[in-house]
Amino acid sequence: MDDPLVIAGEKFASRLIMGTGGAPSLLGLETALLESGTELTTVALRRVQTGTEGSIWDLLQRNRIRALPNTAGCFTASEAVLTAKLGREACETNWVKLEVVADDISLLPDPVELISAARTLVNDGFTVLPYTNDDPITARKLADVGCAAVMPLGAPIGTGLGVLNPRNIAAIVADSSVPVILDAGIGTASDAALAMELGCDGVLLATAVTRAADPVRMARSMRRAVQAGRDAYLAGRIPRREDALASSPADGRANLDLAL
Template sequence: EDPLVIAGESFGSRLIMGTGGAPSLLGLETALRASGTELTTVALRRVHTGSEGSIWDLLRHNGIRALPNTAGCFSANEAILTAKLAREACETNWVKLEVIADDTSLLPDPIELVSAARTLVDDGFVVLPYTNDDPILARKLADVGCSAIMPLGSPIGTGLGILNPRNIEAIVAGAPVPVVLDAGIGTASDAAFAMELGCDAVLLATSVTRAADPARMARAMRQAIEAGRDAHLAGRIPRREQALASSPTEGRANLDLAL
C-alpha cells in the first residue's frame, strides 16, 4: 500500500540490506529473513564462490533481489568496469555505485562518483550511488540521471548514526528520486530517525551482521524503519521550548465532581 518505488520497480520493504560482515552464510540467511528485505547488495567477487554455496544462490532462494555493488573501487574507471562485469554476471542493469576515496575513511570520492554515475547512466544502468551528505553533490547525481540518492549518515561501519540531520533533510527536500540513508546506522533508533527525516529507505549491513544477535537486530531494524515511516507520515507534534500540559484541566480541582 506504501511501496518503495525505484526506477519503476516496487518493493514492499524499505530496508535494503548489505551482506558484508556476516560470519556465515547461514547466519546471514537468518538475518536477511528476519529483516524482511527484498533488495540486498552483493559485491561482485562474492557472487560466485563455490565453497559453501553462494550469496547469489541464497538471495535467489529467498526471493530477494540482488543489487551488485562496486565496493572497493577507487576510480570512476574501475567502478565502471566493475559495474559492467556485474551486469553480465548478475544479469541486472542495477548497480549500487561506490567510488571510495581511500581505504581508511571509506568516504566517497565526489568527483569520480559523479563522473562514473554519468557514464553508467548513459550506458543504460540504473545507478544507485553511495554519496556523502552534501546536498549539492546529491543534486548533481540526480541531474545526471541516478535513480536514487544514497547519502551516508556517518562513515561506513562507525555506527555513529546521522551526524548532520540538516543535510539529510536538505537532500530529501531537493531530490526528485528516492533517498536511501546508506552507512552509519548503529541501532534501531538511527534507522527510525532516517525515515522521520524523510528518507525513503535505509541501507545497512554491519549494524545487523555484527550485532551480538543479528537476527534480533534485523527484526528491530525492520520494525524501526516501519515505525519511522509511519511517524513521518503521521505528522509529529512540533518541538516546543515550553512545557504543555497534555490536558490543562485533567485531574485538577473538582475532586468532588469526580466522585
C-alpha cells in the same frame, strides 16, 4: 502494496535494503535477511574461489531477494564502470549500487569520480544508486545526471555512529527529485528510525545486523524501526516548543487547596 518504495518504477514493499558484508556464516546471514523482510540486497564482485560451499548468489536466488551488485573497492570512475558492467553480467541486472571511495581509510565517497561514473553508467542504461556524502549539492548533481536514487551516508561505513548530520539529510530529502536512501553509519534501531523520520525513503545497512551479537534479532529490530520511522514521518510529528503545554484541560479542576 501499501506505501511501497518505488525506485525507477519498481515497487518494493520493504524500505530496508540490506547489505551482506561482515556475516560470519551464510546460514546465519540467510535467517537474518529473511527476518529483515528485505527485498533488495547488495553483493560485491570478487574473484571466484573454487571449493567454497554455497554462495550468496544461490542464497538470494532461492529466497527471491533481488541482488544489487555494488562497486565496493573502486577508487576511480573507470574501475567503478568496469565493475558495474561485471556486476550486470554476473547478477543479470542493470541496477548498481555505485561506490567510488577516495581512500581505504575514510571510505568516504569521492564526489568527482562518483558523478563522472554515474553519468557514464546512466548513459549506458544502468539504474544507478550512488553511495554519496551527506552533501545536498552532490546529491542534486547525482540526480541531475540521471541517478534513480541518491544514497547519502549517515556516518562513515561500518562506524555505527548513526545519522551525524540530520539537517543535511533533511535538506537532501527536501531538495531531491529521486528517492533518498540513507546508506552507511547505522548502528542501532533508533538510527534507522531517525533516518526515516527525517523523510528518507529507505535505509541501507549491513554491519549493524551482520556484526550484532544477535543478527537475527537485530534484523527484526531494523525492520520494525524502518516501519516505525516511516509511519512517524507520514503521521507528522508535533512541532518542538520551548515551554511546557499541559495536555489535560485547565478548566474544571476541583478545589483541593486544603489550607482553606
